[in-house]
Amino acid sequence: QVQLQESSPGLVKPSETLSLSCTVSGGSVSSDNYYWSWIRQPPGKGLEWIGYIYYSGSTNYNPSLKNRVTISLDTSKNRFSLKLSSVTTADAAVYYCASVGGDCSTGNCQNWFAAWGQGTLVTVSS
């Protein structure tokens, strides 16, 4: 069973780059069984998908963040990472990493967020 654990940068200054990593256990980021995704949740609000990366390194980002976000893999450490540039207070949130499971048996692929990290709170303040 895949388990995920986010790093905890805590506080980021406005205009700087937020950097998080997610360490995977019980599975490999090099496996074609999963995509690896980031999702965030501002305090007291709903969930926003940030993007995902496949084992091949291909990525898909939410257009609302696309110009500022980079997701990458580190296969040597079995982890994946998020960088979000030029942060503002609007980027303050709990950030979750998640594995994206799926089923392509019907020819059309279903995907879902199968396992989640515990989440890490990112505060944006000078």
Added chain:
Amino acid sequence: DIQLTQSPSSLSASVGDRCTITCRASQNISNYLNWYQQKVGKAPKLLMYAASSLQSGVPSRFSGSGSGTDFTLTLGSLQPEDFATYYCQQSYSTPFTFGPGTKVDVK
């Protein structure tokens, strides 16, 4: 982007009650709809995928139905551990999007 709405936004119920939550999509998403449960201070947990498939380990009192634009999550007999917020999420197209959530609390 595909917009998801949920109703009600909150509901108060008692242990043993049957509860139904509705999720509506802004366009036809076939059965590309998942449901999650989130307890306070915790990460969301997958309950249902592909509209009606129960995730392994999730109690059978949870059920899902629907296709196209209208979906429901039913809690057959509410248990104390079921008080939480429930989110729907579409995987028909990216960007993946979530509904705003339905909070189920104690009456």
